[in-house]
Amino acid sequence: MPYLARRLGFYLAALAVAITINFFLPRLLPGDPAATILGTSAGKLTQDDLQRVRDALGLSDAPLIEQYGTYLVRLTQGDFGVSYTYFPAPVTRVISNGLIWTLLLGGISLIFSFILGNLIGVIGSWRRGGVVDTVLPPLLIFVGSFPAFFLALGLLYAFGVQLDWLPISHAYDTKLPQGFNLSFIGSVAQHMVLPAGTSILLGMGGWALGMRNVMVSVLAEDYVTMAEAKGLKQLRIMFRYAARNALLPGVTGLGVAIGSILSGQILIETVFSYPGLGFLLIYAVNGRDYPLMQGLFMMITIGILAANFMVDILYTWLDPRVRAA
Amino acid sequence: MSAATTQSTSQRNSASWLSRLGPIGTLLSSTKARIGLTIVMVFVLAAVFAQWIAPGDPKKFVGAINKPPSAEYILGTNPQGKDVFRQLVWGGQLSLIIGFGSAFLMTTIAVVVGMIAGYYRGWIDDVLNFIMNLFLVIPALPLLVLLSAYLKPGTATIVFALAITGWAFNGRIVRAQTMSLREKDFVAAAVVSGEPGLKIIFVHILPNMVNIIVGGFIGAVIYGIMASTGLAFLGLASTQDVTWGTNLFWAQNGGALMIGAWWAFLPSGLAVALVAFGLALTNYGMDEITNPRLQAESMLRRVAGDLFARSVRATPVVPRTHEPTA
Numbered sequence: 132m133p134y135l136a137r138r139l140g141f142y143l144a145a146l147a148v149a150i151t152i153n154f155f156l157p158r159l160l161p162g163d164p165a166a167t168i169l170g171t172s173a174g175k176l177t178q179d180d181l182q183r184v185r186d187a188l189g190l191s192d193a194p195l196i197e198q199y200g201t202y203l204v205r206l207t208q209g210d211f212g213v214s215y216t217y218f219p220a221p222v223t224r225v226i227s228n229g230l231i232w233t234l235l236l237g238g239i240s241l242i243f244s245f246i247l248g249n250l251i252g253v254i255g256s257w258r259r260g261g262v263v264d265t266v267l268p269p270l271l272i273f274v275g276s277f278p279a280f281f282l283a284l285g286l287l288y289a290f291g292v293q294l295d296w297l298p299i300s301h302a303y304d305t306k307l308p309q310g311f312n313l314s315f316i317g318s319v320a321q322h323m324v325l326p327a328g329t330s331i332l333l334g335m336g337g338w339a340l341g342m343r344n345v346m347v348s349v350l351a352e353d354y355v356t357m358a359e360a361k362g363l364k365q366l367r368i369m370f371r372y373a374a375r376n377a378l379l380p381g382v383t384g385l386g387v388a389i390g391s392i393l394s395g396q397i398l399i400e401t402v403f404s405y406p407g408l409g410f411l412l413i414y415a416v417n418g419r420d421y422p423l424m425q426g427l428f429m430m431i432t433i434g435i436l437a438a439n440f441m442v443d444i445l446y447t448w449l450d451p452r453v454r455a456a
Numbered sequence: 457m458s459a460a461t462t463q464s465t466s467q468r469n470s471a472s473w474l475s476r477l478g479p480i481g482t483l484l485s486s487t488k489a490r491i492g493l494t495i496v497m498v499f500v501l502a503a504v505f506a507q508w509i510a511p512g513d514p515k516k517f518v519g520a521i522n523k524p525p526s527a528e529y530i531l532g533t534n535p536q537g538k539d540v541f542r543q544l545v546w547g548g549q550l551s552l553i554i555g556f557g558s559a560f561l562m563t564t565i566a567v568v569v570g571m572i573a574g575y576y577r578g579w580i581d582d583v584l585n586f587i588m589n590l591f592l593v594i595p596a597l598p599l600l601v602l603l604s605a606y607l608k609p610g611t612a613t614i615v616f617a618l619a620i621t622g623w624a625f626n627g628r629i630v631r632a633q634t635m636s637l638r639e640k641d642f643v644a645a646a647v648v649s650g651e652p653g654l655k656i657i658f659v660h661i662l663p664n665m666v667n668i669i670v671g672g673f674i675g676a677v678i679y680g681i682m683a684s685t686g687l688a689f690l691g692l693a694s695t696q697d698v699t700w701g702t703n704l705f706w707a708q709n710g711g712a713l714m715i716g717a718w719w720a721f722l723p724s725g726l727a728v729a730l731v732a733f734g735l736a737l738t739n740y741g742m743d744e745i746t747n748p749r750l751q752a753e754s755m756l757r758r759v760a761g762d763l764f765a766r767s768v769r770a771t772p773v774v775p776r777t778h779e780p781t782a
Contacts, residue, residue: 141586141589144586144590145589145590148594149594152594156602156603157606272733272736272740273729273733276728276729276732276733277725277728277729278682278685278689278725278728278729279686280686280704281704281721281725281728281729284708284713284721284725285725287713288713288718292713292714390593390595391595393595394596394597395597397597397598397686397690398689398690401690412598412601413601413690416601416605416690416692417691424602424605427598428595428599428602431595431598432594432595432598435594436593439593
């Protein structure tokens with residue numbers, strides 16, 4: 132299929148650019164990058180430390196093109212080096228641990244905010260001027276205006292500290308043995324309420340407004356008037372006729388949202404010390420753990436490109452016109 | 457019925473009075489935009505007149521730490537013993553400069569790249585469109601974090617990093633609009649009379665996209681303020697500067713929430729939220745003016761009353777009686 136082949140080509144090109152950014156960014160630092168890095172973190176640096184940082188970044192006196200070659204070879208072998216902060220764990224293992232939690236938290240938040248937001252949008256556009264239409268959207272815009280970390284801190288303070296209803300950090304009770312038993316899963320669910328709640332509150336408004344605006348146009352279509360003239364049940368017109376067709380633009384948005392699961396939770400994960408990719412990234416930056424930082428950026432980018440490609444495939448299947456293009 | 461008629465007449469009168477102010481007047485005819493702009497202006501004015509509103513150095517240690525709001529310190533002191541009110545007012549200066557500065561840079565890149573791509577099409581468009589798509593898929597926040605980790609922290613770094621990561625979204629919108637405007641007769645006329653491409657783009661097409669560009673600019677300011685606040689909160693900006701984000705960083709660093717010193721948190725966070733909310737409201741207000749269906753809806757409600765509007769499914773598109781000056 133030429134359309135999908137073109138898209139795949141684009142994602143591969145994007146991947147190449149991301150790899151190149153990752154390679155050149157540390158080399159853009161003025162002077163000796165290793166010295167600059169260690170210098171900003173202060174402390175006495177030995178020649179040994181210096182060499183270790185250089186090795187980790189793949190810095191050597193070889194010509195740039197040769198360094199780039201070695202870097203690419205190591206990437207294809209899945210070798211991102213060894214993390215400093217989680218020494219001696221390889222970066223890949225640290226990342227795969229984080230990935231599970233990020234996908235879990237992000238996936239559940241996205242499902243809830245997508246369903247709730249779209250429902251509000253449909254009901255709001257149906258009863259124009261009703262409570263759902265006049266009160267909720269401005270309220271959601273207002274809530275959505277708060278910086279993610281600020282809302283997270285607010286919920287943490289109210290429900291975690293003052294009321295002491297919910298745990299305020301980590302993804303599960305570390306005292307419990309890990310495994311597929313009820314008490315562990317319960318603990319995971321409990322720890323997820325606050326971070327997921329923040330994310331849902333922030334995400335809902337966008338879906339609701341988008342859905343409402345499309346619904347306003349769809350409801351003006353002749354087939355909706357016709358359905359109403361035939362005397363069909365309200366709920367049937369609302370969901371089977373109108374909402375179903377109004378959902379298509381939302382699918383594109385969903386693609387972007389799935390991609391941003393990997394990168395959109397940095398602040399929320401940091402506030403709740405939720406051990407996902409975003410938390411790891413900030414932890415790596417603060418600990419000057421450059422191999423982990425580089426590996427995370429690479430993984431997040433690959434994840435986003437893959438998610439986008441999957442949405443492209445889904446779209447050709449949902450909308451036949453795309454196939455012809 | 458007669459009451460409704462008088463109301464709609466007076467609405468129209470005020471609209472025509474406002475339309476004399478040009479595009480700004482049109483914008484002000486929307487209640488949402490008026491409320492939004494008022495909120496933003498309050499913060500802008502407070503930042504401009506900071507030295508009269510909250511005299512004194514915001515970085516100065518003024519007394520005991522974590523003191524609750526009192527007559528002496530209206531918003532109390534933070535965990536570092538600094539005056540929260542001063543920090544709030546002075547913090548607005550740099551936060552707004554970063555927000556508006558980065559938005560200006562983002563919008564400029566977006567307009568130049570987007571319009572050139574949309575106008576010239578062909579291989580120029582292929583290349584520029586590829587670059588825009590590239591910046592759209594590469595994750596902005598992680599790249600921002602990476603850039604701030606490698607580059608020297610400072611205002612210029614933040615503005616630069618925000619512009620790099622944030623311009624492509626508007627670029628795509630500008631490109632699409634240019635492509636459709638390019639087919640209009642006035643462009644064909646300019647081409648036939650032999651005007652150079654760049655002149656057609658920036659003299660003839662650009663003035664017709666002011667709505668879209670202003671809307672994109674407002675969105676970019678929101679992005680700039682939000683993202684810079686987040687970075688500062690994570691400790692990735694220069695912690696010596698006073699911005700709303702660094703205020704929150706220091707409050708968190710001193711564990712203000714854990715000991716219940718909410719006054720160290722609330723002001724700066726609320727300021728960011730209110731500015732973002734005001735800007736978003738302005739954008740929604742603009743949407744209502746430019747989207748004929750949303751406009752028709754409010755006219756319908758004015759004429760027919762809420763009860764009727766609620767039972768109407770389809771909203772007609774009402775043709776405009778008077779176009780704002782062409």
